[in-house]
Amino acid sequence: MKYNIASGPHTHGGDSSSSLMYQVILALLPTSLFGLYVFGVSALLVLLTASISALLAESIMLYWRGVNQSSLFDGSALLTGWLLALSLPPATPLWIVALGSFFAIAIGKHAYGGLGQNLFNPAMLARVMLLICFPVELTDWHAATPPVLTETGLDLNPYWLGIDAISSATPLAAEAPMLAVRSLWFGHHAGSLGETSALFILLGGLFLLWRKVINWVIPTAVLLGLALPALLLHAIKPDQFLSASTHLFSGAVFLAAFFIATDMVTSPVSVKGQWVFGLGCGLLIFLIRTFGNYPEGVAFSVLIMNATTPLIDHYLRPAVFGSRPKWFKEERA
Numbered sequence: 001m002k003y004n005i006a007s008g009p010h011t012h013g014g015d016s017s018s019s020l021m022y023q024v025i026l027a028l029l030p031t032s033l034f035g036l037y038v039f040g041v042s043a044l045l046v047l048l049t050a051s052i053s054a055l056l057a058e059s060i061m062l063y064w065r066g067v068n069q070s071s072l073f074d075g076s077a078l079l080t081g082w083l084l085a086l087s088l089p090p091a092t093p094l095w096i097v098a099l100g101s102f103f104a105i106a107i108g109k110h111a112y113g114g115l116g117q118n119l120f121n122p123a124m125l126a127r128v129m130l131l132i133c134f135p136v137e138l139t140d141w142h143a144a145t146p147p148v149l150t151e152t153g154l155d156l157n158p159y160w161l162g163i164d165a166i167s168s169a170t171p172l173a174a175e176a177p178m179l180a181v182r183s184l185w186f187g188h189h190a191g192s193l194g195e196t197s198a199l200f201i202l203l204g205g206l207f208l209l210w211r212k213v214i215n216w217v218i219p220t221a222v223l224l225g226l227a228l229p230a231l232l233l234h235a236i237k238p239d240q241f242l243s244a245s246t247h248l249f250s251g252a253v254f255l256a257a258f259f260i261a262t263d264m265v266t267s268p269v270s271v272k273g274q275w276v277f278g279l280g281c282g283l284l285i286f287l288i289r290t291f292g293n294y295p296e297g298v299a300f301s302v303l304i305m306n307a308t309t310p311l312i313d314h315y316l317r318p319a320v321f322g323s324r325p326k327w328f329k330e331e332r333a
Helices: 017-039 041-065 069-073 076-086 094-112 122-133 181-186 198-210 217-236 244-249 253-260 271-291 298-315 326-332
Strands: 148-150 153-155
Touching: 017 041, 017 076, 017 198, 017 253, 041 069, 041 076, 041 094, 076 094, 076 122, 076 253, 094 122, 122 298, 181 198, 181 244, 198 253, 217 244, 217 253, 217 271, 244 253, 244 271, 253 271, 253 298, 271 298
Parallel strands: none
Antiparallel strands: 148 153
8 A cells, every 4th residue: 555655734724824814804894994984084094004015015025035926915914014003093194104014024024034933923013113213193192083974964074084183092091081881892082093992893803713713712811811900909999090891991902812912923822821921911911001101001011922922832832642741650650
C-alpha cells in the first residue's frame, strides 16, 4: 500500500485568513453605519481616509519587501485602517488619520515581518502613537448631531454636514454629566466614531461568536476584569468611583472585548492564557481610567497585554496530548 506522507495540519476547516478578515469587517458594519449616522460627513471622511491610506501603505510595503501585491486584498490592511478609524474622534484632521494608517501598516505590521508576525495590534499601536503626538486633536470630542426628521423633511444641521462642530466631553471625562445606561447603550453622546453605541458593537460581536471567528473566553474575561473592581470600589465610595455599567457601556470597552483583544495573532493560544490575557486587559482599563491621566485606557491596556502574550503562552501552553501531570508520575513511582 502506498502512503502519502505530509506534515500537519491534515484537515482544513474551510476558513482562510482572508475570509476571517472580511467577516470581522462585516461585523463592524452596524457600529460603523451608526457612527456615520450620528457624526455625519466628517466621520465618513475619516473612515475613507483611514481605509484608503492603509491599503496604499500596504501596497508600498509589499512592493518594498518584494511580496506579491495579491496580498493587498487579503483584508488585513483594510481591517487595520477600519479599526483605527473607529477608534478616532469623528473630526480628526485627515492628514493625522493618514499618518496613523501608514504607521499602523509600516511599523505595526511590516516591521515585524507582515501578517501573522506582529507582536502588537497595529491599529492600537497607531492609536497610541497619535494620542501621544497629537493629544489635542485626539481628545477633541464632538457632540452627536444625527439628522432629524421633521414635518418639512429631513433636517441636516451644519454640524452633521461637517461645516461646524460642537465640542463635548465623553461620558468618561470628569466634567461630563452622568448618563443613563440607556443613553450609553444606544450611543447618542460624544465619543469616537465607532465606540458610542454598545448595542451595535455587541451585535457585531455576537455575529463573530455565531460564525466562530472568535470564542467567548476573551470577551467575557475583558468585561469581568473591568466590571469586578468597578463594582467593588463603587459599592465602597459611589460618589468617587464610576459604576460598573458606566464603565462597561462607555468608551471602547465592547469594541476592545469583541474586536481588538480577540486578535488571534496578538492574543494567547491556550484557554487559560486567554483568561489571563482578558482579565488583565479589563483590569488595566479600569486602573488607567480611574487613576491615570487619560479617561480611556483601552489602547494602552491592549498593548501592554500584547507584550505579555509570549510569556503567557510560555507558562500556560496546552499540555501535549497523552502527557500526564508531574504529580501523577511521582505517585506512580
